[in-house]
Amino acid sequence: MKRFRVFLLEDDINFGGVLRSYLEMKEFTVQWETDGATALERFHAGETDLCILDVMLPNMDGFSVAVGIRKQCPSVPLVFLTARSLKEDVLRGYSIGADDYICKPFDTEVMLMKLRAILRRGGETSDEGRFQLGSFTFEFATRTLQGSAGPSRLSPREADLLKLLCLHINELMPRELALQTIWREDNYFTRRSMDVFIARLRKLLEPETRLELISVHGSGYRLILHG
Amino acid sequence: MKRFRVFLLEDDINFGGVLRSYLEMKEFTVQWETDGATALERFHAGETDLCILDVMLPNMDGFSVAVGIRKQCPSVPLVFLTARSLKEDVLRGYSIGADDYICKPFDTEVMLMKLRAILRRGGETSDEGRFQLGSFTFEFATRTLQGSAGPSRLSPREADLLKLLCLHINELMPRELALQTIWREDNYFTRRSMDVFIARLRKLLEPETRLELISVHGSGYRLILHG
DNA sequence: AATAAAGGTTAACGGAAGGTTAATGTTCGA
DNA sequence: TCGAACATTAACCTTCCGTTAACCTTTATT
Structure with missing residues (x-):
């Protein structure tokens, strides 16, 4: 041993x-x-x-x-x-x-x-905080998005936001929730900042065509994984 | 809650x-x-x-x-x-x-x-805010009207109004109720605005022939789902 | 039937929200 | 202290959405 x-x-x-x-x-x-x-x-x-x-x-x-x-x-x-x-x-x-x-x-x-x-348990980290998004695997702890074309490292904010979206996958993720839990404030600037991160996530997730990150005007966003 | x-x-x-x-x-x-x-x-x-x-x-x-x-x-x-x-x-x-x-x-x-x-799952609260309208499924949270020919996305006002109609399905939905709860004011302009939304809903629901959105002159509207 | 009132329908307007990219601070480790 | 990584702010553009207007049809009233 x-x-x-x-x-x-x-x-x-x-x-x-x-x-x-x-x-x-x-x-x-x-x-x-x-x-x-x-x-x-x-x-x-x-x-x-x-x-x-x-x-x-x-x-x-x-x-x-x-x-x-x-x-x-x-x-x-x-x-x-x-x-x-x-x-x-x-x-x-x-x-x-x-x-x-x-x-x-x-x-x-x-x-x-x-x-x-x-x-x-060996190297196997528990599957908490690990999400399967089509061909992507997102691991929150390491902020890694493992795709078929190599891994990407996400920034802390990107990871927080993606996690929240994953937790509400196929459902509405209210804008307010993200602003509350991640930015801790809801004003014009934090909202715009969030928009920027949504755009970045869209670009990152783009390779998987089954994934769609759509906005629900005035309410929030929906990360949809098509069957 | x-x-x-x-x-x-x-x-x-x-x-x-x-x-x-x-x-x-x-x-x-x-x-x-x-x-x-x-x-x-x-x-x-x-x-x-x-x-x-x-x-x-x-x-x-x-x-x-x-x-x-x-x-x-x-x-x-x-x-x-x-x-x-x-x-x-x-x-x-x-x-x-x-x-x-x-x-x-x-x-x-x-x-x-x-x-x-x-x-x-247990509390059957899942179909809270979800309505079956013939071949359509209306989900209020995401403002989505899922039809056999793909989903449509509703605006907040459209969703509010459709929800109200669904809650009174096959019965009279008084005009005044909608104006009071959605528009919060009952005057010439809000009434006309509501008319516009009724027209839009009619167009959206048109594909399902069993659905009928009829007006009850001077009282309100009735969303009817035929048998 | 004539008239007024209510409703139907479509289009256009303008403000607000969101999308996107680039620039600007900020923080933190080398 | 310099640079890389990152969040924020700015700038500009597009889309969304409620309202209003215009014109038409239906219904109720007399």
């Missing part, structure tokens, strides 16, 4: 040390970093099977590190470690694409189970 | 709390249980529109709880929540009659859409 490699980011020397020992005892290989900024430099894609990141760090917080890691390696599983049980933290973690989170103080057995469950 | 009641079984205090807050924010009423065994005792048929059950629980697992719930109330939709995305789990869940499966990590918006989709 292959030894799994864990990237551990934890500023607390004592706790981090204990955790490392425990994981090594359980047959993991551990790379332990204590500082957020240097951690990112030392992280190398392909050398890690799973990341455990403390959220509360003195230098650079765990979420920022997570974003940086995601950029280098979109598929590596992320687990957040936090003493806080603040709602916004958990939601924020999941929105980045966290695979799980663990609250301190925690039961080592439970943690181990969670880690094993994640690793067992 | 009726508030939906969700029965939530999740042992993780933090995660459960977050989920409850989120669902309550989205206008659901939540009954949150943390223990499988006691959850079953506290579950009461008829008080719940949908169940969200974590699969991995310390005491009694989510599947057993599901079976118990199904015994009491065979029709309530079940959604399983799991960190694992193992095939056997998914299959087992569906064999019990799960309506959907949500794997952690999940996107809150995706989850929300799944829940809404399930509730829509």
Whole structure:
């Protein structure tokens, strides 16, 4: 059995040390970093099977590190470690694409189970946030639109908007909903901005003729996938 | 709109709390249980529109709880929540009659859409705002009139008026009602404007010969669907 | 039957919303 | 600090849509 490699980011020397020992005892290989900024430099894609990141760090917080890691390696599983049980933290973690989170103080057995469950999944990221659009596959977490003629990377806004359209596929996606959830404001400028992104998505989706992104004047848009 | 009641079984205090807050924010009423065994005792048929059950629980697992719930109330939709995305789990869940499966990590918006989709199915609210007019299907939300010879798209006013006529199908739809609710004013000009829209609707509905939109002089209109 | 009132139909107008591309800020990492 | 990536703003054009006008037909009234 292959030894799994864990990237551990934890500023607390004592706790981090204990955790490392425990994981090594359980047959993991551990790379332990204590500082957020240097951690990112030392992280190398392909050398890690799973990341455990403390959220509360003195230098650079765990979420920022997570974003940086995601950029280098979109598929590596992320687990957040936090003493806080603040709602916004958990939601924020999941929105980045966290695979799980663990609250301190925690039961080592439970943690181990969670880690094993994640690793067992293998590289297969769960199909949440993955949408099939005819010959396209849109993966929200990595903002990738995989088409028959190669993949495209979407910008954050493009991805947000496309996701919303996918969630309402073949139905009306109200303009207001997008402005509310993505732009957080509904005025002349945000509306025009949204129009620009709709045009970009149209261009991106153009190769698949079964897809149609039509406007419903005064109400919103409809992403239609023809049979 | 009726508030939906969700029965939530999740042992993780933090995660459960977050989920409850989120669902309550989205206008659901939540009954949150943390223990499988006691959850079953506290579950009461008829008080719940949908169940969200974590699969991995310390005491009694989510599947057993599901079976118990199904015994009491065979029709309530079940959604399983799991960190694992193992095939056997998914299959087992569906064999019990799960309506959907949500794997952690999940996107809150995706989850929300799944829940809404399930509730829509059960609550037969799906044909709310959808009318069958002979060979035509009129969908108010998208302002689409689906005919045998392709769809037509209606303007907001046309859709409003057609909806009003559909709600009074085969009966009199008083002129005044339309002017009051759609135009919000009853004068010479709004009356003439309404006449124009009636003419447009007639042209749109023309292909279906069983449909007749007749005027009742001095009173209003009648949309008749012949037998 | 004559007349007035209501309705039918079509076309045209003008304002608003949307489409599209380019330019301009802004942010963030190298 | 320079440049790349990205969102926003601008500019210009097209489409949509409710209203109004014009002219015609039907219905009710006397």
